[in-house]
Amino acid sequence: MSTFYSKKKFGQNFLKDYKVLMNIINSAELKSSDYVVEIGPGKGFLTKAIVEKVKKVVAIEVDSSLNEILTSKFQSYNNLEIIYGDARNIQIEIFEKYKVLANLPYYAALPIIRRFLLAKNKPSLMVVMLQKEVAQSMVSKPGSSSLLSISTQIYCNPKIISYVSANSFKPKPKVTSALVKLIPYQIPIINIENEEDFFEFLKKSFSTPRKQLKNSIENGLKISSNSALEILAKSNILHTRRAQTLDINEWYLLYKQWCVFREQGDL
Known part of the structure; x- marks a missing residue:
């Protein structure tokens, strides 16, 4: 088998730490009847632990040059399907009653997570590896809220499970990582009729x-x-507050008042 070298263009940092692997497996609460979508199997380090515990695994790998390694390693397993493609574009409507486990490349992590959170057929849970600072922003609460925390927590309950040292990967990334568990809501906690408009409002605010x-x-x-x-007064929000102190419901009230003012041309 030819030697494989990681590719920077794919953000490849392969997990090698068994303690972290078991933390992922335990956090996912895997059962023998589970259907799991793994994003970024790499050389199959985590994949092997998953296929030995669940009914079916679909692994999505962007780097087709890993085919030889993965095919050789899993030729005796009949519960694994490997799809070569970009998880930002792959069709996810085909998955049913599934969980997502992912060691995500940092450049593509947020678009991939968002796709699954907005899907009609949402996963029951997601356990993903993210950059530490991104994870901290994602789980932040009012007082230190961010655009990312609001836009994520509308659709799920995220929680940091643990922080992961660069030494747990090969090659070593230049940043510390965090293992995050997300429990998607089947219905978002606020009813947004025009998501694109709402998030544009949020971004500007x-x-x-x-x-x-x-x-x-x-x-x-x-x-x-x-x-x-006037918009703030009608939303019953003190004008001296800061954006990072508002909770999701307050942002929704503020957005609704903004829509009224915009439609009336009072701006």
């Missing part, structure tokens, strides 16, 4: 998260100071 909220939405939405104050 979070443009200066540490400034007073009046200034954040005034500058982000390009509206007058009086309009910003």
Whole structure:
């Protein structure tokens, strides 16, 4: 078998730590009847532990040059299917009653997670490896909320399981990682009719998260100071608060008032 070298373009850092592997397996609460989608099997280190515990595994690997390694390693397993493709584009409607386990390349992690959270056929849980700072932002609560935490927690309950040293991977990444467990909600906790418009509003309103909220939405939405104050007053939100202190329901109320003002042309 030819020697395989990791590729920077795919962000390949292969897990090699058995303690971390078992933490992933235990966090996923795997049962013999489970259907698992693994994203980024790499050389199959985690894959082997999964296929020995569950009914069916579909592994999605972006690097087709790993085919020789994976085919050789799993030729005796009939419960594994390998799909070569980018998980940002792969058809996920075919999966039913499944869990997702993933050692995600950092450049593609958030788009991949978002695809599964927004899917009609959501996984029952996801256990994913992320960059430490991204994970911390994702799980942050009002007081230190971020655009990422709000946009994630509308659709799921994320929790950091553990932090993972660079020494757990080969080659070593330049950052510390975090193992995160996400439990998707079958129905988002707020009813957003136009998700694209809502998140554009959120993005603009979070443009200066540490400034007073009046200034954040005034500058982000390009509206007058009086309009910003009125929208906040009708949302029953104090104008001196900061974007990072609002919870999801408060953002939803603020967005609804923004929509009313916009439709009335009062801005």
